[in-house]
Amino acid sequence: MSRTVAGNPGKLKVNRWRLYWSEPVWPVILITSGVSLLALSLLDRSPALPVLGGLCIGFAGFGSGRHVRQFEEGDVNISKILSLDPPLFATSTNMQNSWDAKPYPVVKIVRRKVPGMRGVRWKVGDYFPAACFYAGSMKRDHWVDVFPLPVSMATDRVEAVDMQMSRIDHLRGELDRRLKLVPRPYRPGLYFLDNEKLSTMPPDDSSHPSDAGA
DSSP: OOOOOOSSBOOOOOOHHHHHHHSOSHHHHHHHHHHHHHHHHTTOOOTHHHHHHHHHHHHHHHHHHHHHHHHHHSEEEEEEEEEETTEEEEEEEEOBOSTTSOOOEEEEEEOOOOOOBTTBOOOTTOEEEEEEEEESOTTSSBOSEEEEEEGGGTOOOHHHHHHHHHTTGGGHHHHHHHHTTSOSSOOSEEEEOOHHHHHHSOOOOOOOOOSTTO
C-alpha cells in the first residue's frame, strides 16, 4: 500500500486500545494467543512457544501501527453511513496522484461498522470523517484503490471528530451527487465516476448538517 503526502492529513492522537477494540476480532485473537503462548512457555521449555507468542503479538502490533500512521498521515475525506444492517458506509475522494492529471472522482463503499462516540450513536444518513491511504503506482495517473477508516476508530473525543469534520463539511453535497451515480442497491466496492457527468449535475441541496457530535 502506498503512503502519500495527504492534502488533508488527520494528525490525530490515536487511542491504541480503542483502535484494537474497533477492529474485527483478529487483533484480539492474536494478542490473546500470543499472551497464552508466552504464559505456556513458562511451563513448557519448548523454544517454539515464545517464538510463536512473540510473532502473534508482533503481527498485532504491526497492524495497529499501520493504522496509527493512517490516522496521523492519511488523507481525511467526507463519508456517509448508508446502512446499519448490514453496516455500510461510503467515502468520497479523488484518485488523482499528480498535479497535472485529470480528476478521478470515486466513491468507495465499505462494509464496516462505524464506532460510536461518547453520547453519539450514528444513524443512516450521518456524515463523518474517514482517514484514507491509497494504493497503486506513481507511474500511473491515478491510484488503483483507497482504504478509508472512520476517525471514530481512533478516538471517542467528539471535539476531535468534529474538528476533522469541520474541514470537510462543505463536501456533503458533492458526496451525495456522486452517490447518485453509484448503482443500487449499494454494494461494497470502488466506483470510478464520470467526471464530465458529475460536472453537469446540479448542486445537491438535500443534505443537512448532522446532529451527531453537535
